[in-house]
Amino acid sequence: MAKVPMQFRLNGSDRAAFADPADNLLTVLRRGLNEFGPKYGCGQGTCGTCSVLIDGELHLACLTLAAACEGASIETVSGMADGPNLHPLQNAFMEHFAAQCGFCTPGMLIAAKALLDRNPNPSREEVIDAIAGNICRCTGYEPIIQAILSAARVSPAQRRS
């Protein structure tokens, strides 16, 4: 089966890859481009650890047909920090002990970023709904919720998009 050539922006850089026709985006990111931020968890849309932003919208990379991402702008957890300066969400996750084993963290951070990008001042209920598609088996969620609420209190000027 012929490979499908594709180009898209990944965390602000132009990237090109060859994909099998039915490859999901996660496979192309991890195996094709060595972008190991998003993780493979369940492969069925339950766990959320493969979450990425596609043109600013939260998607699950494991359920996204890679070929449909031609020309798209994709953001992963690896693009959140600005060089040595972590994103306020990443700092807040550290300060609130919101990561334990860390497997859910790439998806949690991206789901939280998707929320704060469109709603900079969310309520606790809105935070809970925003991470409803992301499973964490370590923290019991409360530290994650507190971290996101605390990052939201950082002024928008300090919070780079």
Added chain:
Amino acid sequence: MPLGLRVAQSLSEAAGILAADPRARLLSGGTLVMRDVNEGRLTEGTLLRITDPAFRQMQVSGNRIELGAGVTMAAVLANRELGFLHAPARAVGGPAIRNMATIGGNLFAETPYGDFTVALLALDAQVMVLAGYGSARAVPLEEFLAGRARGEARLVAGVQFNRPQNPADFRFVKVSRVKPKGLSVLSIAAHLPGSASRIGPARVAYGAMAPMPIRARGVERALEGKALDAAGIAAARAVALEGVSPATDAIATDWYRREVLPVHLARLLGERG
């Protein structure tokens, strides 16, 4: 032979490809088909993508609402004109799934998924079906689901239904053990036109109470022409289990589903309209 991919620029081209290739599978939002690919249940044949903008179009301004099969749950939630459908759209997955999952895909979701279809069933929706090149044919949703049960493969272009005269006429509840995102123990949608003192032609539908979403005809008969008072609700509750055949799965036993359905039905009917 691994999976191939074809891209159709128009709905009629897609219908032609599906008619000619029995192993072609339409991929809409990907939440069902890509899962089958990831789990190795779908390893051969052709995936088909549709880029036709008509697939994602919404016509929501008038009394007759038309939603393309490729319209996502997030698009429904972003539309204020569709406020009465926000509860069933929010019942589908988490935010990422709602950005991907489509109305057309939901019509093919297996129990206990497919909560949005339950809402469409209570709205007497028509499914616009393409069986080959040519124009779409309107099929009542109930008939469409019966065809799906027989394994008929058809391309869904969209759905159409009338807007409830009063948004409060339409009610929906999804019962799940995990909140805010969990699989359905059951879901109930009810369209109760008329007034609280005299209900018009009622439509009530259940999800996860049978292999497919079903109409609760006994409840509909019990409600029609009656008042939505304690006696009316009790009469509906008494026939709540007519026609149900729920499964036992990882979420609930069939016994549990039968036990709690009348309770949730009575609560939904008792909500202030």
